[in-house]
Amino acid sequence: MRLVRVGLVVMVVVALCASVATAQDRALSPRGQASTQVSGSFDSEGAYSGGQWIDIAYGRPILRGREGMFGEGAEYTTGIYAGAPIWRIGADVTTRITTEAALVFDGKTLPAGEYSMFADLAPGEWTLVFSTLGAKQSFREETPNAVWGGYGYTSDLDVLRASMTVAEHPVSADQLIVTFTDMTQQGGNLTIWFDTKIATIPFQVAR
Numbered sequence: 001m002r003l004v005r006v007g008l009v010v011m012v013v014v015a016l017c018a019s020v021a022t023a024q025d026r027a028l029s030p031r032g033q034a035s036t037q038v039s040g041s042f043d044s045e046g047a048y049s050g051g052q053w054i055d056i057a058y059g060r061p062i063l064r065g066r067e068g069m070f071g072e073g074a075e076y077t078t079g080i081y082a083g084a085p086i087w088r089i090g091a092d093v094t095t096r097i098t099t100e101a102a103l104v105f106d107g108k109t110l111p112a113g114e115y116s117m118f119a120d121l122a123p124g125e126w127t128l129v130f131s132t133l134g135a136k137q138s139f140r141e142e143t144p145n146a147v148w149g150g151y152g153y154t155s156d157l158d159v160l161r162a163s164m165t166v167a168e169h170p171v172s173a174d175q176l177i178v179t180f181t182d183m184t185q186q187g188g189n190l191t192i193w194f195d196t197k198i199a200t201i202p203f204q205v206a207r
Contacts (some may be wrong), residue, residue, distance in 0.1 A: 007064075014086075031060070036183055038051065038101055040052070052099070052112075054100070057096045058095040069194065083151070090151045091141055091149070093137060096117065100112055103187075104204045118131065121139055127164065133146060164201040165199065167198050177191075177193040181200070186204055186205055
């Protein structure tokens with residue numbers, strides 16, 4: 001009986017230690033994904049076919065009580081860039097977009113493929129940037145033509161740059177949201193919402 005009790009105590013201690021370790025190891029900016037499917041159609045029986053996926057993988061920072069994340073005046077972007085020359089649209093690993101369909105932003109075509117995605121921020125306008133720069137999995141990783149977040153970014157490998165409309169929202173998003181809005185099978189909007197800023201850009205599936 002004593003051995004059974006000791007065994008139970010050991011199991012409880014191990015379980016508690018595991019839960020503490022899990023809590024401590026949890027990422028401060030959990031990974032997120034936005035996905036949609038375009039170009040497909042439903043048949044008479046309701047089966048969908050012919051669709052092409054668009055996926056965006058990104059780190060989702062949380063405000064944790066911070067206000068005015070984007071700053072004002074001369075301080076605009078200082079906090080959100082955190083020393084980088086451009087915003088990674090998230091946290092940690094550089095935001096990545098993978099699209100099976102060629103997409104048109106502001107009259108310019110983004111070929112199907114996988115890209116790093118950034119935002120070049122100005123008070124009245126954001127510029128969405130797609131680049132063939134790779135994404136490092138850690139800050140110390142030494143990989144040519146790859147970046148950690150926005151650090152080390154250069155425009156040399158930009159594929160497309162397009163202007164986004166930025167609006168102030170009366171409701172603050174505590175955790176960064178990247179999503180697709182007002183979608184049809186021909187296109188829609190790519191939307192970024194964090195704190196009180198919402199930026200959108202329309203796009204279409206290339207014909």
